[in-house]
Amino acid sequence: MENLLEIKNLHVSVEGKEILKGIDLAIKKGEIHAIMGPNGSGKSTLASVIVGNSRFNVTQGSIFFNGKNLLEMKPEDRAREGIFLSFQYPVEIPGVSMVNFMRAAVNEHRKYRGEDPISASDFLKLMRDKREMLGIDSQLVNRSVNEGFSGGEKKKNEIFQMAMLNPKLSILDETDSGLDIDALRIVATGVNKLHTKDDAVIVITHYQRLLDYIKPDVVHVLYNGKIIKTAGPELALELEENGYESLINNAME
Amino acid sequence: MIEQQYIDLFETYREVIDQNATEGLNKERDAAFEAFKKWGFPTSKLEDYKQSDISRAFDADLGLNLRNIPIPVNPYDAFKCDVPHLNAHVFFLINDRYYDKTQPDLPLPNGVFVGSLQTFSEKYPRSFSMYYNKIAAADNGVTAYNTMFAQDGFVVYVPENTVVEKPLQLINILRGGVNLNVNRRILLIAEKNADVKLLICDHTVDDVNFVVTQVTEMVAGENAQVEFYELEENSVKVTRISSLYCLQKEQSKVTAAGITLHNGYTRNDYRFRLSGEYAETHVGGLVISDKEQHTDNFAFLDHAVPHCTSNELFKYVLQEKSTGVFCGRILVEKGAQKTEAYQSNRNLCSSEDAHMYAKPQLEIYADDVKCSHGLTTGQLDEDALFYMQARGIPEEEARMLLMVAFTKDVVDMIHIDILHDRLEYLIDKRFRGELLRCGNCNVCK
Numbered sequence A: 001m002e003n004l005l006e007i008k009n010l011h012v013s014v015e016g017k018e019i020l021k022g023i024d025l026a027i028k029k030g031e032i033h034a035i036m037g038p039n040g041s042g043k044s045t046l047a048s049v050i051v052g053n054s055r056f057n058v059t060q061g062s063i064f065f066n067g068k069n070l071l072e073m074k075p076e077d078r079a080r081e082g083i084f085l086s087f088q089y090p091v092e093i094p095g096v097s098m099v100n101f102m103r104a105a106v107n108e109h110r111k112y113r114g115e116d117p118i119s120a121s122d123f124l125k126l127m128r129d130k131r132e133m134l135g136i137d138s139q140l141v142n143r144s145v146n147e148g149f150s151g152g153e154k155k156k157n158e159i160f161q162m163a164m165l166n167p168k169l170s171i172l173d174e175t176d177s178g179l180d181i182d183a184l185r186i187v188a189t190g191v192n193k194l195h196t197k198d199d200a201v202i203v204i205t206h207y208q209r210l211l212d213y214i215k216p217d218v219v220h221v222l223y224n225g226k227i228i229k230t231a232g233p234e235l236a237l238e239l240e241e242n243g244y245e246s247l248i249n250n251a252m253e
Numbered sequence B: 001m002i003e004q005q006y007i008d009l010f011e012t013y014r015e016v017i018d019q020n021a022t023e024g025l026n027k028e029r030d031a032a033f034e035a036f037k038k039w040g041f042p043t044s045k046l047e048d049y050k051q052s053d054i055s056r057a058f059d060a061d062l063g064l065n066l067r068n069i070p071i072p073v074n075p076y077d078a079f080k081c082d083v084p085h086l087n088a089h090v091f092f093l094i095n096d097r098y099y100d101k102t103q104p105d106l107p108l109p110n111g112v113f114v115g116s117l118q119t120f121s122e123k124y125p126r127s128f129s130m131y132y133n134k135i136a137a138a139d140n141g142v143t144a145y146n147t148m149f150a151q152d153g154f155v156v157y158v159p160e161n162t163v164v165e166k167p168l169q170l171i172n173i174l175r176g177g178v179n180l181n182v183n184r185r186i187l188l189i190a191e192k193n194a195d196v197k198l199l200i201c202d203h204t205v206d207d208v209n210f211v212v213t214q215v216t217e218m219v220a221g222e223n224a225q226v227e228f229y230e231l232e233e234n235s236v237k238v239t240r241i242s243s244l245y246c247l248q249k250e251q252s253k254v255t256a257a258g259i260t261l262h263n264g265y266t267r268n269d270y271r272f273r274l275s276g277e278y279a280e281t282h283v284g285g286l287v288i289s290d291k292e293q294h295t296d297n298f299a300f301l302d303h304a305v306p307h308c309t310s311n312e313l314f315k316y317v318l319q320e321k322s323t324g325v326f327c328g329r330i331l332v333e334k335g336a337q338k339t340e341a342y343q344s345n346r347n348l349c350s351s352e353d354a355h356m357y358a359k360p361q362l363e364i365y366a367d368d369v370k371c372s373h374g375l376t377t378g379q380l381d382e383d384a385l386f387y388m389q390a391r392g393i394p395e396e397e398a399r400m401l402l403m404v405a406f407t408k409d410v411v412d413m414i415h416i417d418i419l420h421d422r423l424e425y426l427i428d429k430r431f432r433g434e435l436l437r438c439g440n441c442n443v444c445k
Helices: A043-051 A075-081 A098-112 A120-134 A151-165 A181-194 A234-242 A245-252 B002-019 B023-027 B029-039 B117-123 B125-131 B141-149 B382-389 B395-411 B417-431
Strands: A005-014 A017-027 A032-036 A057-065 A083-086 A093-097 A169-173 A200-204 A218-223 A226-231 B089-094 B113-116 B153-158 B168-174 B180-190 B195-204 B210-220 B225-233 B238-248 B253-262 B265-274 B280-289 B294-303 B309-318 B323-332 B340-349 B355-364 B370-378
Touching: A005 A043, A017 A043, A017 A057, A017 A226, A032 A043, A032 A234, A043 A057, A043 A075, A043 A083, A043 A169, A043 A200, A075 A083, A075 A098, A075 B382, A083 A151, A093 A098, A093 B382, A093 B395, A098 A120, A098 A151, A098 B382, A098 B395, A120 A151, A120 A181, A151 A181, A169 A181, A218 A234, A218 A245, A226 A234, A226 A245, A234 A245, B002 B029, B002 B141, B023 B029, B023 B117, B023 B125, B029 B141, B089 B113, B089 B153, B113 B117, B117 B125, B117 B153, B117 B180, B125 B180, B141 B180, B141 B210, B141 B238, B153 B195, B168 B180, B168 B210, B180 B195, B180 B225, B195 B238, B210 B225, B210 B253, B225 B238, B238 B253, B253 B265, B253 B395, B253 B417, B265 B280, B280 B294, B280 B323, B280 B395, B280 B417, B294 B309, B294 B340, B309 B323, B309 B355, B309 B395, B323 B340, B323 B370, B340 B355, B340 B395, B355 B370, B382 B395, B395 B417
Parallel strands: A032 A200, A032 A218, A083 A169, A169 A200, B089 B168, B153 B180, B168 B195, B180 B210, B195 B225, B210 B238, B225 B253, B238 B265, B253 B280, B265 B294, B280 B309, B294 B323, B309 B340, B323 B355, B340 B370
Antiparallel strands: A005 A017, A005 A057, A218 A226, B113 B153
């Protein structure tokens, strides 16, 4: 089967400093990949580059998504091609209601596919269905985007947006950080409910904890801008036991 | 001296001016003439006019319609104001004259007068002389100029204990075949326990230069409630110099908001005197500008007595080569204890050529007060923009949504629901460059 996401020899720098030093990664439909690694290893940079954050400079390599060259696309087009990032730090947007924000996003996706805008009643129904599916409070969607939300509410809201937009590739950037165990369960359950054999998920995390709920098919360890090890889900458990140190030492040799 | 031609004009045409006005209006001209000769038009040498030299607007060949030559216009044709409807009583001023063929609307409550300043001065001479030119400052050159030449205008008079349920709407229409100076006068009197809402919309029909002075005198009597909204949608060839003078008595509540949606060169003064205890003032301003538009809002809140509250919120979205100016002065007089006065000024400059000049001024002579001001000028939040793009919203659309969101809290000061919603729609269109600039009343259509 063809790869959904294919990254080859990706080098990325920010303000002249090289952060990613040759990443190769291939993900197929239906797969869940975990990317682990210590702080500062480049995990969030990788996520940002995939969604098109212009702060990061791609100096070498390529990213293809569904056979299309992502690096030539604007962030909004990548999103409409089906890439979704659950932000590590979701942004507060005072004055823009969740309803208007989501309606704009949903309609932009539809427009991209050549469809008419969604009707008001269908849209409200869609909002309600997704909200109920994820067990999210109606209050959350009646407010301005993320404004005054707690850390947990912000992360739940990310998953809600993911449900609304129905992406082909979801990237969860430290979605577990700042979550208590109940919120973590809601978020993880949501991700599992949304995941099908037709889409893929990248889970970026420091800890095994989230991977107890979202079971990865493949685990990668990213260190100092390179993937130093790729293995099955047992790798995450190993890391939980022994930490990154021995792995890093092996890689250095 | 720029003033000389106007001094000569006034002296030469004094008789014509008087003949085409009423005794009440004419009585005020001599003192105004003296004041004008003394003060002249404000120039940028004055601190309060540093960024807006008013005299320059008058350094031009402008006609004045002192003989009241009728200007052919049927506002009902020009402005289809009866469509989805604000559900308001609608009135018109053609330049500075009241349009006296106003179609009868539902009757107004007993004792309420809404109409021409000339008619009011003759029908209610006592009330007229009690208020006309009594609230406006005597030491402002442009206000004096307006008083010299004012021949008509618009009056809202609401007697004691009277509520006008439906909003009143005044539509100012600028028409002319040559460059014109228009001097418009507005009087709004809400007596004790009265309650009234007035919306004024400014429109330009003809493509000539207009220099407009507008002096609005407003009195909110004891426990009166007044809402006063202005929406400017003039052409770029219009200079608008508006001065609002408001006197508030005890427990009165006034909300005033000016929305500058499209303009040329604008100076709006909002001068409030809180002279009765427990009076409350809310003043808002929203400016959306591009091209080389210039908008200067000057707010002066004078807390003369204890226990009054004022709240100011002014926001600017400046694009292209436009200029915004804001000066907010709060004066808490000696003895005005327990004053609460808050001021906020937030500005977006979305191009390198846009300029914002902002100046908060707090003068406080009482020691038990709560006063604050906040001022920021910046660009759209890049993180928010990227977040929206990452959800599939194109950058241009995301900018639009963020700019509309930025204007929201000023629009929320408007308590007429239909107007509030209509404004949200118009602001969206303005940012998209789809706003019909004139020829139609966008509020009502």
